Amino acid sequence: MLRVRPDGAIEIDVHAVPKSSRDAVGKPHGGRLKLHVKAAPVDGQANAAIIKLLSKTLGIPREQIELVRGQTGKRKTVRIAAASCGPGSLEDITTKLGLEAPGESGESGESDGSGGSDGSGRRGAASLLLALLGASACESPRELPITVILPADVSDYSRANNASVVMRPSGEAFSFSVDGLDFALELEGEPTTEAQQLELYLADGEELIAWGTTAPFATAAPDVGLALFLGRPGLLSTWPEQLDTPDPLMLGAAAIGRGMLLVQADGDTFLLNHYTLLLESGDRLPDTVNFTSEASGLFSAANGTVVRLGWDQAAPVAWRYDPGADSWAELSVATPSGGVQAGARVGAAVLTDPDNTRVYLLGGGGTTHGVAIDLVADAQDLLAAAPVADFALDGPRDGATALWIATEDNPTADVLLVGGDTEGPLALLSSVGASVGPSMTWRGLGCAIQRPTAEGVTVLCVGGTIDDVPSGDALSIDVIPQTSAQVELRESFLPVAVPDPLMFSDASALYTQGQGRWFRIDRDDQSVSEPNSSAPRAAGGHLVSTENGVTFVVGGVDQDGAALDRWQVFTPALDD
Known part of the structure; x- marks a missing residue:
């Protein structure tokens, strides 16, 4: 009912009783504090009356009180910018509202959500x-x-x-x-x-x-x-808690400043709070909303929201989740200029700006151009979209892998695209339109920056499928941003074929995971080793990095094709 956030704000779950005979604070019932207000529940009148009632009861300005959930219903959540002492402090609020402070009743104030276990085994002796x-x-x-x-x-x-x-x-x-x-x-x-x-x-x-x-x-x-x-x-x-309803198609993304948002294929939504590392249930996507797994994603936005975006149809589908309000809202995507389509891009390579302001769909649907879609909507809930300037593929590259090539002063100086569904040169440096490497049909590679060079970087790509056959080969690509790229093919680089690799990195090494195996790739000499690590995932799933410094593997299946019922967590090795 009452929670104290790590930033000091206090949240209280309330049950509004509009059209009452008088404004009054009631008693807790069903996990919520009853608030009686004379106002009717129309045009925000009841919401304004609730804030006025709390302001008067607590003796604090209305500006310190915010309605963060349930604006249109009776079950609401208010947030109070708490003071360290005196009016508006935790002690003052609990006394005046007749509530217990967190911990006094043995409750944590958090919910596990239906996506987690009962929480047993979370806390060790330490x-x-x-x-x-x-x-x-x-x-x-x-x-x-x-x-x-x-x-x-x-x-x-x-x-x-x-x-x-x-x-x-x-x-x-x-x-x-x-x-x-x-x-x-x-x-x-x-x-x-x-x-x-x-x-x-x-x-x-x-x-x-x-x-x-x-x-x-x-x-x-x-x-x-x-x-x-x-x-x-x-x-x-291995994360200690088992998922009650594992979903191989589950998507995850960082909700900046909040934690990790998780969305299942059926629309069920959860937030792993990055302060408490507890799983909380959230508002679910409407049943009428459908996304394909082949042409959609979940993206972190710079303003702390998360955008669910689908681009299989000509008109992209977009919904925004606001963790503060715990609500989904439908968005529109603008039509780009110059005859470039925003949607109908199945197979597009996907990149997001490092500052989480835009997502880039490169190629897809047999196209050779790209589109940039904003992740922060305007006041009319519209996501701007525009053609990617000075970008053109050497031909359709549906199924390609893309990554940013940074320079000292520009994190998005260039884009390298690798592989694709159709036969062609293996790599393309987009800034100069340079196609390099042997002509092959190679898709699904896992790629990462291996190390800097005197003039640029070396990119290492591993696994995937060649002519639909799982591969353990690799590509080493030396890139000079906005100038050139050179490709070296490394056959049998991995000891086994990994058709659907996930890539991890820390200061000392790259890592790739798939087919129930875990491989470490030394940054200096590209030597491959296989440390003893928990690695049940065979295919599917994706990675979510959080402000706790770790990366979660969510979704996916094991080698028997069963949905993974526990997350795997990558903790980076420390630089010596």
Whole structure:
């Protein structure tokens, strides 16, 4: 009913009772606080009356109160910009509204959602606690517990004999002895409004076994629910909770500042809160909305929303999810100029701007041009769309893989496209229209920047299918942005064929996963090894990176074709 967000704001679930005899705060019922208002539920009158009632009851300005969910229904959520003490503080709000603070009733204020388990096994023996000293006379010392979430299998963690906690960005570090996961640590500090992160490292001597970090948070918040996932560096670890309804076609994307949004094929929606790492149920897409798996995606937008976009039809379909309002809304996509179509682009290569402002559909549907579609709509819920300037393919490249080629001052200086459904030169550097490499029909490659060179970068692409036959071959492509590209074919690069690879990276290596295998590729010499890692995925699925510093593998199937019922989590290895 009452939750305290990591930014200090307080959210309260309420049940509006409009057309009452008087304005009054009622009692909690069914997990919501009843609010009686005389106003009718038309033209926002009841919403305005609720804010006025809370403002008067709490003695705070109306500007500090926001209706964030349920604007058109009786079940609503209000958010209050809380003060550290006095009127509008957590203690003041709970007293005046007759509510219990989080933790007093044994409730966490969070929901697992139907997409998760009962939460058992999430918390290990390890525990962290920040003891925050009062910054002023009206503040009492308080505690900030941090949940340590462990992978499903932690048998190797028992080797740990020391651990360290590091605060970022200050770099302040605390080291202590441990006996496996049997430890508890309490740190003291002053509350601050500065965003910071807490990192936990678990080691056996000098060998790092696992590490994890929280999302950025401010300790000056009245109460904060925080968690970190303690994963193995340079490997995949299995998320401890089993999904009740696994979906191989599940999509995920980062909801910036919130966590990971997950949308199932049937429209069910969930948010993995990146502060608490708890799964929360959300508003679902209407049953009348249909997206194909071949020509659609889920995209993070710069304003914190997430856009579901489909481009199989001439007129693209677009819906926006707002995590703050917990609601989906339909959007329109503008018609590009110059006769370029926005939709009917099955097989298009897809890129998003690094700043999450646009998505680019390159080729697709047999076309040789590209379209850029905004991810932030205007006031009329319209997504602008325009042809990609100075872009043309050397021919249809449906099924190609695309990636940005950055320069020192421009993260989108050039685009490299690799492979495709039709026979042709293997790679195209779009800025100069240079087609390079042998002529082949190779699709579904996994590509990543391997390393910088004197004038550009080396790109490594692996796996996929050649003439519809699964491949373990690779391409090494030296690229000089806006100048040239050279391709080297590396046959039998991987020990097995990986027709649907996913690519991961950290400072020391690239990694590829598929067919139930996990391969590490050294950045310096491209040597391939196979560390012991959890890797049940055979095909399908995709990656979602979060502000907790990890990357989730969501969706997909195992080698028996069954939907994966647990996420895999990649924790990057640290630079030596």
